[in-house]
Amino acid sequence: MNKRPLSLRIHLVVTFALSLLVSTLAVMQIDVLFRAAHKVPYTSYEASVNEMNNRLAWLRDEVPLRVNEYAMRAAVQEASGGKYAIYVTDEDGEVRFRSDQAREESHLDLEQLYERSGKFDEPYEGMPYVWIEHSMWEEKEVVLVLQGRLHGKEGYFYVPQSGRNMVLFVLFFVITFYLLNYRKMRRFQQINAGLSELAKGNLSVRLNTHGKDELGFVARNINAMAEKLARQLQQERQTERAKMELITGVSHDLRTPLTSIIGYLDLLRSRAYRDEAEHDRFVQNTYNKTLQLKKLIDDLFDYTRLSSGDIRLDLRRVDMKALLGQLLTEYEPLALERGLTLRARLPEANVPVDVDPEKIVRAIDNLLMNALKFSIAPGEVGVTLMAEDKRIGIVVENEGEPITEEQERKLFERFYKADEARTGAANRDGSGLGLSIARQIATLHGGAITLKHTAGRFVFAIELNREGGIGR
Structure with a gap:
């Protein structure tokens, strides 16, 4: 039992996936290696802004929790971190608390500070920065103001090379896919070349x-x-x-x-x-x-x-025993003339068979004539009728000149002349089609003709169905 072949589609899917993986990894590695060539330096002030905003936000949350002025001053100083100026004013801008880094001012212009709060167009190192928050202390609203200067942090960003990476990806994918499928493509070419040779008629x-x-x-x-x-x-x-x-x-x-x-x-x-x-x-x-x-x-x-x-059989119910007996009677004078004896072995009971009488007589006639023509005289030609439940057998035996295995194989071939195979040119009064015609008649009846040859002993047997035939 042949095993199911491994699917070529599975191979293609696997090679496609491997090509994708290899191409992706290769492009990523190349991008890492050449990233320094596309590195652009920059200065970021985001960390400085976030620090100041976070400190004032912390103070905003702490103010309501401070129960006295001493605690309030400590919170302001802690929020300043020792480097930022922080003011706590009322709604009119009167300064109530300040950090050590703040100037000695008793009043702030809140409107002007609101305009500057959190705003800058093009930041630069040491640029003044203002941030304002609101909170509640002793059930009154207070304004929290932080003043400081921006300090930048050096960094780099990389200019993406999407176009180059796409080209490299496609290139690596094509090369990898080609290499992984090279052997398969070579086999396709070999099969194509072989088919071309076959198409030219070179069947070797x-x-x-x-x-x-x-x-x-x-x-x-x-x-x-x-x-x-x-x-x-x-x-x-x-x-x-x-x-x-x-x-x-x-x-x-x-x-x-x-x-x-x-x-x-x-x-x-x-x-x-x-x-x-x-x-x-x-x-x-x-x-x-x-x-x-x-x-x-x-x-x-x-x-x-x-x-x-294109021929059809005229099947009829025939007693094969009587038919064969009649044929042997007709051939007995010819056998005696050739110095041969016919020996019949027929069953005692009748053997009814559905056959085309004319054609089956022709087939048996050809076997008998073949046996009489090529038997060694004096000798004996035996004819046996064997009957089973569904099939019958008609066996014709004779002794003749031995033939080779190749001649035996060709004996029933169409257009192969039997007399040349068995007696050379001694008997050329026939067409050489007798055995081939007999075999075709047996085949039309759904039967067959066989030959067993051993050292000049020829046994021809016709096997037929007892009821019906394929030509019916």
């Missing part, structure tokens, strides 16, 4: 079937197809060669009796016979040659009809 080409994926599966199928085509081509060539040999042989076989017929008729026409007995002999020889010519033509006609597949 075989592809490398290494691999358990679809490509290996396709390569094996292509090899199987090439082998099958090669066998078919060889068979077609053999068939064509056999046809040409048949045409040559049949032409010779037809010409030989036809030449004899013309010769005898010419003798009869010119009255070149000595007496009435010779006249009758010429007529009889002409008649025999005419029958031989008719037999050759009938074989060719029957073979053509059977080979066309």
Whole structure:
């Protein structure tokens, strides 16, 4: 049982994912290596602003918790951190508390301070900064003002190289994907080259079937197809060669009796016979040659009809025992003439079978004639009828000249001349189609013909269904 091939799609998905990963990591590494070339310095005042705002916000939350002036002054001083000026005023700007870093002022212009609170366009080192918060102390609203100077912090930012990174990503992805799929693409090219050679008619080409994926599966199928085509081509060539040999042989076989017929008729026409007995002999020889010519033509006609597949069987219920007995009776004089004895083994009971009587008689007739023609005389030709529940067997046995295994394989081939295989040119009065016609008749009935040959012992067997056939 063939294992299911590993999916080529899985390979493509994996290589695609690996290409994405490798490309991403490579671009990230390159970006890190070349980041210094795109580093831009800058000064940030955000930390200084946040520190001042946070200190005043802390004081805003602490003011309501301070219960006396001493605690209030301590909170103001703590919020200043020793470096910022912090004022606590009433709603009119009168200063009530101040840090040690604040100037000795008793009144602040709140309107002017509100305008400056948290605002700066272009900060610079040491730039004045004001931030104001509101809180409640002793159930009265107070204004918290912080004054200080901005101090910048040096830093850097990187100019993004998205265009360059995209180009590098695509480049790395294409290269990685190509390298990971190089072997697969090479196999595609090999398969394509192999198919091109097959298309040119070079059926000896075989592809490398290494691999358990679809490509290996396709390569094996292509090899199987090439082998099958090669066998078919060889068979077609053999068939064509056999046809040409048949045409040559049949032409010779037809010409030989036809030449004899013309010769005898010419003798009869010119009255070149000595007496009435010779006249009758010429007529009889002409008649025999005419029958031989008719037999050759009938074989060719029957073979053509059977080979066309356009023939239908006229199935009838026939007693095969009686039919075979009648045939053996008709062949007994011919067997005696050739120095042979017919030995029949028939069952006692009748053997009813659904067959086409005319065609099955032709098949058995061809087997019997083949056995009589090629048996060694004196000798015996055995005919056995075996009956089972659903099938019957008709066996014809005879002793003849041994043949090779190759000749045995070709004995039933169409256009292969049986007499050449078994007796050389000693018997060339047939068409060589008898066994092929018999096999086709058996096949039409849903049966088969087999041959067993051992050292000149030939056993032909026809196996048929007892009821019905495929041609019904």
